Amino acid sequence: MTEEHVIPIELLLATTAKVLASAVFVSGREPAEAFAHSAPSALHANQLPDVLRQHARWALDRPGRRVDIQLSMTPEVAAQLVAAHRAAYPGFETDWEGEERRLATLGNLKGSAQYVPDQGCLILPRDGDRSVVFEPIQLRRGPRPMSNWCGAHRPLPAVQQVIEAALGDKDAHHAALLVIRGGDIVGEGYAAGLSGDQPxxxxxxxxxxxxxxxxxxxxxxxxxxxxxxxxxxxxxxxxxxxxxxxxxxxxxxxxxxxxxxxxxxxxxxxxxxxxxxxxxxxxxxxxxxxxxxxxxxxxxxxxxxxxxxxxxxxxxxxxxxxxxxxxxxxxxxxxxxxxxxxxxxxxxxxxxxxxxxxxxxxxxxxxxxxxxxxxxxxxxxxxxxxxxxxxxxxxxxxxxxxxxxxxxxxxxxxxxxxxxxxxxxxxxxxxxxxxxxxxxxxxxxxxxxxxxxxxxxxxxxxxxxxxxxxxxxxxxx
Structure with missing residues (x-):
């Protein structure tokens, strides 16, 4: 069977831009860290994360609260995308040579996302239009939850030990672990570089x-x-x-x-x-x-x-x-x-x-x-x-x-x-x-x-x- 767009690279770049923008402007993470750990993997295998991490480049406009993800589509990149997609879906057949040729003609590609206070980040359409058709509104939030808890904070050494051991497993990619027992916090921990006040x-x-x-x-x-x-x-x-x-x-x-x-x-x-x-x-x-x-x-x-x-x-x-x-x-x-x-x-x-x-x-x-x-x-x-x-x-x-x-x-x-x-x-x-x-x-x-x-x-x-x-x-x- 054949498809006009077997690998939707423009869509994948848009997702990457949106996830990176939210990591920076909502979560307060560093862009390099968020790109390494989150943005290219958001849709898992569908996003072909290894190829994106290798070839995509991010550009951050902090004053404009915008993120662009750019990819120069060379024949080498096109071939790697096709190889990665075929590996992810070994039983799927299509005109792979034609898809590789199509990708190689796309040139410089870009996906973009914009932060809208206090609503979060939105994917921008391909024409770059930043307008929205609703009125953004300031959300009056109280203090972030790390400042207090509704019960007691009484860490149990055995629970905390399990949490720290799990966070020490670099292959697990845990970001946060929290255990509530009887309404009280009995164990809590965060990956290095993250805090409990980061959404x-x-x-x-x-x-x-x-x-x-x-x-x-x-x-x-x-x-x-x-x-x-x-x-x-x-x-x-x-x-x-x-x-x-x-x-x-x-x-x-x-x-x-x-x-x-x-x-x-x-x-x-x-x-x-x-x-x-x-x-x-x-x-x-x-x-x-x-x-x-x-x-x-x-x-x-x-x-x-x-x-x-x-x-x-x-x-x-x-x-x-x-x-x-x-x-x-x-x-x-x-x-x-x-x-x-x-x-x-x-x-x-x-x-x-x-x-x-x-x-x-x-x-x-x-x-x-x-x-x-x-x-x-x-x-x-x-x-x-x-x-x-x-x-x-x-x-x-x-x-x-x-x-x-x-x-x-x-x-x-x-x-x-x-x-x-x-x-x-x-x-x-x-x-x-x-x-x-x-x-x-x-x-x-x-x-x-x-x-x-x-x-x-x-x-x-x-x-x-x-x-x-x-x-x-x-x-x-």
């Missing part, structure tokens, strides 16, 4: 944030879990998408057509699964998500697809607007400030809708606070932040998932992927970002990592968890 790339853990915001709207009566999803594009007579509910979207079982990494490489358009396209271009979230056709009846197939979360983001945006509030400030006032999550940043598209499926940044303590909120059944120091039934819903197996490992934008440890109790449910993001919530041992564990370690991330996380659990069990005993 780090969190990727799909943002899905759990969007679930939490939707849960608050359901709890207030503004939305209903089993009513048809309020998406105008789906309401035409005979449109099968009119049967999709919020529950279906939250359970990742909407049935919308959206290719993913688990689909055959030959089914991808433009060289990437559609699941990744929101991270590669100046894309309109609402159009991307709600214009997708139906492929399966809702609640019949469970599969992990960004279109479901991004549809939730558009519903959140329109619902909060209908309540007379600003969607950009509503999460801060309604959720983050109430639990002290002052370092969490949700980046929007150019229309101001959150790219909630993945462009999220938070500190380890931000994520620990959200995990603790769920561990306490939606209560925060006596304040009912979430309906109690919502915490039960997000950890209940979605019926369409055959192995029961997914809930309501949270994963469930039902098949024992991690050496933690079977009642553990968790947030997860690309590159090994995790918040584990284990009610039976009254524990929250946060692990954040650099994308360059994605290949071994789960194994390294399991090593750390395997060392932690006996220590925590001894403490219980």
């Amino acid at each position: 780090l790339e969190s990727w799909s853990m943002g899905k759990s944030v969007m679930s939490t915001l939707i849960g608050q709207l359901v709890g207030s009566g503004a939305l209903a879990l089993d009513a048809p999803a309020p998406v105008p594009a789906w309401q035409a007579p005979g449109d099968p998408r009119a049967q999709i509910t919020l529950r279906h979207l939250l359970n990742m079982s909407s049935g919308l057509r959206c290719t993913g990494q688990d689909d055959p490489r030959s089914s991808w358009r433009d060289g990437l699964p559609e699941h990744f396209l929101p991270y590669t271009q100046a894309l309109d979230v609402e159009q991307f998500a709600t214009n997708r056709p139906a492929e399966h009846p809702p609640a019949t197939v469970g599969r992990y697809r960004n279109c479901d979360t991004l549809t939730l983001a558009t519903i959140f945006h329109s619902t909060v607007r209908s309540l007379g509030s600003n969607p950009l400030t509503w999460p801060q006032a309604t959720l983050f400030d109430r639990v002290g999550m002052h370092g969490l940043i949700q980046e929007p598209d150019r229309a101001g809708r959150f790219i909630a499926s993945g462009f999220n940044y938070g500190t380890a303590r931000d994520w620990a606070r959200l995990g603790l909120l769920y561990l306490r059944g939606g209560l925060w120091q006596g304040d009912r932040v979430l309906p109690e039934e919502w915490t039960r819903f997000v950890r209940a197996p979605a019926p369409a998932w055959k192995q029961g490992q997914y809930g309501g934008q949270f994963w469930i440890n039902s098949i024992g992927e991690f050496p933690l109790p079977p009642d553990t449910f968790y947030m997860a993001g690309g590159g090994g970002q995790y918040v584990f919530i284990a009610p039976s041992i009254d524990t929250v564990i946060v692990r954040m990592g650099h994308s360059c370690g994605w290949v071994n991330a789960k194994n390294k996380v399991n090593e750390a968890l395997g060392a932690l659990l006996p220590v925590l069990s001894l403490e219980t005993a």
Whole structure:
């Protein structure tokens, strides 16, 4: 088979620019460090990170708050890109000679991203237009979570020893490890050069944030879990998408057509699964998500697809607007400030809708606070932040998932992927970002990592968890 664009190098450069811009202007990392550890690996093997690290060059405009990633496409680079892609997808055949010739004619390429205070960074379209079609707004955040904690800070030597040993494993690429037991911090550590006040790339853990915001709207009566999803594009007579509910979207079982990494490489358009396209271009979230056709009846197939979360983001945006509030400030006032999550940043598209499926940044303590909120059944120091039934819903197996490992934008440890109790449910993001919530041992564990370690991330996380659990069990005993 043949494709016009087998290797979407322009999209990959845009992702690299965006991730590097956020690392610098949101996280406060040094650009050389962030380029080495994060930016070229953001989409894992799809981004051909080894070739990009070798040949791409970054340019940082601090006063203009802009990052450009530039690549001079020589025949040598084109040949290396093709070789790397063929190695990543050994069963995939196409006109490789033609693709190599196409790449070699592209000349000097550039991907760009821009910081927009206080919203984060956005991919710029190829014409370089920096305008946005929403009004950026200053977010009044409190002190970053390192300045205080809602419980005690009482490090346990055995827990701290496990954390320090894990951080010393250079092949693990851990960025942060944090253990909460009984509401207290019993262990915490960060990679060299990082601090606990830096919001780090969190990727799909943002899905759990969007679930939490939707849960608050359901709890207030503004939305209903089993009513048809309020998406105008789906309401035409005979449109099968009119049967999709919020529950279906939250359970990742909407049935919308959206290719993913688990689909055959030959089914991808433009060289990437559609699941990744929101991270590669100046894309309109609402159009991307709600214009997708139906492929399966809702609640019949469970599969992990960004279109479901991004549809939730558009519903959140329109619902909060209908309540007379600003969607950009509503999460801060309604959720983050109430639990002290002052370092969490949700980046929007150019229309101001959150790219909630993945462009999220938070500190380890931000994520620990959200995990603790769920561990306490939606209560925060006596304040009912979430309906109690919502915490039960997000950890209940979605019926369409055959192995029961997914809930309501949270994963469930039902098949024992991690050496933690079977009642553990968790947030997860690309590159090994995790918040584990284990009610039976009254524990929250946060692990954040650099994308360059994605290949071994789960194994390294399991090593750390395997060392932690006996220590925590001894403490219980």
